[in-house]
Amino acid sequence: MVLEHEKAWSPLTVLSVAKIFEKANFPWWIAGGYAIEAAVGNKIREHADIDVLVLRCDQADVHQYLRQWECWAADPPGRLRYWNANETLNNAIKDIWCRKSPEDSWRFQLMLADVSGHYWVSRYDGHVKASLDDITRIDSDGVHYLAPHIQLYYKAKSPRSKDQLDFDAVVGMMSAKERAWLHQAISTSFSKSHDWLKRLDSF
Template identity: 50%
Template sequence: MPQNDPLCPDDPKPRLGRPPADGAAPWDPAPLREVVGLFGRAGCRWWIAGGHAIELAVGRELRPHADIDVLVLRDDQHAVQDALAGWEWWAADPPGSLRPWRRDEYLHPGVHDVWCRPEPGGPWRIQVMLDEGRGGTWVSRRDATVCRPVAGIGAVSPDGIPYLRPEIQLYYKAKRPRPKDEQDFDAVLPLLGTGQRTWLADAITHTLGPHPWTARLR
């Protein structure tokens, strides 16, 4: 089974390792407000990602979501354990097996996803995605030449929720766009400024080559 792709959270989920005894626990995504309350005490930069980030950008609900995703930089990963103290944390090891993430263990590049739940055997509630940062620069794990200042990767909703900027989220969705990704692209495209469109078109072209979205972005 392929490794789950961070920032493209609807990709197939990793299979569970051993233990737990529940085999393949279901997802019951935590409500957005609950996630915001938990990570508000994290003491690090964090952003709502995935389809919820697109909805925060457009200001309305677009579709149901199978999970909820939070992005943090790799060097801030232990703040996740503090924010979700008392929860279970499971790291997705390549090529896609979950195993317990030990307290204070440092997850090195190659491990990008952590599944979290409040109690053993319960449904998964939050997915945390680890992305790379070098100094004050965010670096795409897919293409190290695609980068921008960390201060420029997020936005804040009118009610104060930090979220990943839509052009970055769409960059990750562009690799294998599914109908829901096309829906997200259509919804947010009219709201993208010239600079956002140019950045996204250039990033997609550099990483993926010719792509049907770039003509619309240009």
């Protein structure tokens, strides 16, 4: 039997996802590699999925808004279970996969982000924060994206080859303030000898 997390992905496009969320009564951001491409202004690589960041405190509104979708929580990570109606997901659950029906491919993934007041708070280290304004970028179509320094922070925990591609593509286009924030965040949360720190120091 094929387990749910082993079923195929056929991710929606950024504009298709934006169309789904355009009337949402909660903030949301396109995240992952697409957020990096939005900052760069061109395609960098292929994408196996598409990520949408939402706030954990809004999860009830998100679930209700997506009531026509099947939503499955990654609980534990690497396995999926159905997100039941009126269920509040615990803090250990970070990701939710979404599709239209059991026969459908997975279409997009939700990432739950923690906040304190008007500040995004790192899932890895509660001392690492950024204002919701600072984590937001808006393109000419009005689509909200996660700012590149925040997205690279997520990727810095255990960087894969695609994460290195994203870092190399965007690091030179970030502001000095963004690079300084990323340097401090990586040093604080992960390692003071992280491979990306030397590159950040070179600007």
